[in-house]
Amino acid sequence: MTSVVTANDLRSGAAVYLSQGGVWVADLDRASVATSAADRQQLEALALAAVERNEVTAVYAFDVAIVDGKPTPTSVRERIRSAHAPTF
Amino acid sequence: MSEPKPLLKAVKPLQVPTRLWRGYAFATDLWRPTANEEAIPSAGYALISLARWRIEQADVLALGTPIGIFVGSGETIEPVTDQIEQLSVIALEFAKFSDGRAYSVARRLREAGYTGEIRATGDVLIDQIPLMLRSGFDAFEVAHAATVNALEQGRIPAVSRVYQTGADTGPAGDGFRHRRGTRSTSAAGKTEP
């Protein structure tokens, strides 16, 4: 099960993704992908630290498929979110 | 789709030993909760459950010592009888700050003429204390660190204008747009209009 951890930036509300070294990025392509339970735990620990530093809020993980080497959401909701824009 | 479950449990806010805030100052709390099976201490100052009060009312009052009750979230005191005036303290629980039932329980008590202490216990936070004061609470058991700090520094959110009459805003003078003015720090929950 491959997944990505996401949140909303506390100040701006923008959708952000957890990437290498615990940096939050807007671009889903640059998100860290967890492929094991150990990966997940590590990402969760980084996310918790960011919550406690009041950087992000509403943290959760969602499933991705790897397409052309890039994490791609499997749900419509996360696709829309990663585009940071409505679809019409 | 639809709202995803949060990944992380909510961060637990820092708690400190419970302190009693009453009359805009911290006070020593003489009252102790007493379990249903426990004997009531000879000096009194016991907070017994609402259920115990209902059953043992006569016996408890016969002790002649100060007695109070603890009312859990979701419990209501219905009907409010005259005997309620015998209670020195009624502690109403906010199991979660967002559970607003105790506001109505307090209002009913004040409207029925209860003049004793109504104390808020449980998830008592600084942002809700003004609402509690207006609903008839005049004492607060506080365990939330930031709330204790705010109270120590007198930083209660200012509520100088309210649209409703309430327990601590006096009689309906000019209708329901009741101006409060500045809060006195010594009076026991009563404010000069």
Next chain:
Amino acid sequence: MYRYDEFDHGFVAERSRQFRDQVERRLAGALTEEQFKPLRLQNGLYLQLHAYMLRVAIPYGVLSARQLRKLAFIARKWDRNFGHFTTRQNIQFNWIKLEDAPDILNALAEVEMHAIQTSGNCIRNVTADPYAGVAIDEIEDPRIWAEVLRQWSTIHPEFTFLPRKFKFAVTGAAEDRAAILFHDVGLKIVKGVNGATGFRVYAGGGQGRTPYVAQELAPFVPTARILSYLEALMRVYNLHGRRDNIYKARIKILVNALGIDEFRTQVEAEWERLDKSAIDLPAAEFERIAAYFQPKHLPPHPHKDPHIEQRRSIDLSFARWLRTNVLPHRAPGYAIVNISFKEPGKVPGDATAEQMEQVATLAERYGHDEIRVTYQQNLVLPTIAIADLSRVYDGLVQAGLHTANTELITDIIACPGLDYCNLANARSIGIAQEIAKRFAEPEAAEAIGPLRLNISGCINACGHHHAGNIGILGVDKKGTEHYQITLGGSPKDDAAIGDIVGPSFPAQDVPGAVEVIIATYLKLRRDPSETFVALYRRLGKTPFREALYGLDRATAADLSEDANV
């Protein structure tokens, strides 16, 4: 309209300061998200997919031109140049930053506006008839009482943490234009014996997962006693509404669990105990508020203007717009003008900053400075001299606001849906656009006649799909967006919840399904005066099911009532 006095200004300023302090404490970590969230919600700030969303209160849908200009300013400065009008007569901004919210609240306070209690488990915006004060069928102006209720319910200390949100709607006319029967409490002004004024009180209406039409709680509560009555009602709800399950926490669940008679008994028992004199509005205070809503003195105007008559005979678009969007006013020589924010292909209910400013200009020049927001996510200029209709129309054309479709099929109510909203299962805006395009021909929409089409992106039903003559509900069917169609709902005096017509449709099939439904209606109606909903009441859903799913499949077992996904 109501003007803030020093008290009201001070109140809002104090709340703004408090919220600024709360935001600062949140950003500094002195408040956790769990503690901050209800405070944030009480100031109308949601966290959505892409950003925070701020819902600004427009009390009972009444705006001055100055206020509308400030909303345009906010859209430009802190958002992406647009806002969205809602089914509760409010406006939403979709691209807000938390750190800007305190400045936005200050800007709102400058024009006597705020975002207090537009979210959270408290009493929300009291909505009212958008034609209040000007409707021909009006008994008494509901805005006065909507303002009274607004003040009574603002930071009411006992009712700030209810089991769930609470919505009031008030009407004062023969026709219900505020969907009061789908509200937690609906109030209808009525005359009692000796011409006394009172309210017929309805309770327990609502949409969402378990829709209900409200039931009559009291046939007549004198206006002088309405606040104490409602206080008793709210207390019963606060104490006994469920808190164990957010999907069962609205008053409609309590009313239906107890039964209306037992609920009434409890409310009356509480009312009996209350000190009514401490709660009910003193006559002097009523007079003070009522004075703001005295009918304006309007200079007399002829009810027929030669220029208008001439233009309507040669300009077909203008003539159509007069037929569909313009209604008679209680003052002779005047009209009520509906402004459509439903141009086919655009986002229903969205207004650009430029459009807001154009409407403000028209209101200032021709409209006595007043604008209304409607339940259908449109705006109204409630008082326009008939002689000015041509100029107003031209002004609307300039801003792309002249679509002639009030209450027609393309006047779609749609929630923001999955493009914006955290709660959604499916997108709603794209569906609305596709449907509207199919009926974009003005003649087509007018020929179909009045038809309320409502779209919700999830079961929370912010698009009021249950009350649609045609309702469309977005559902998640194994990870793809599907849409369930309901028929026969109505938000008016004949309030009804729509019937599910059959299994849901994938997104690309929805516009076609609506076309089939309309074709069926047009084929079967007695004459053009039989509206869609009247035909549905006459014939039921069978002809529509057959048309949508085929005659043979329509009777198959798998098309049971409950096959809704």
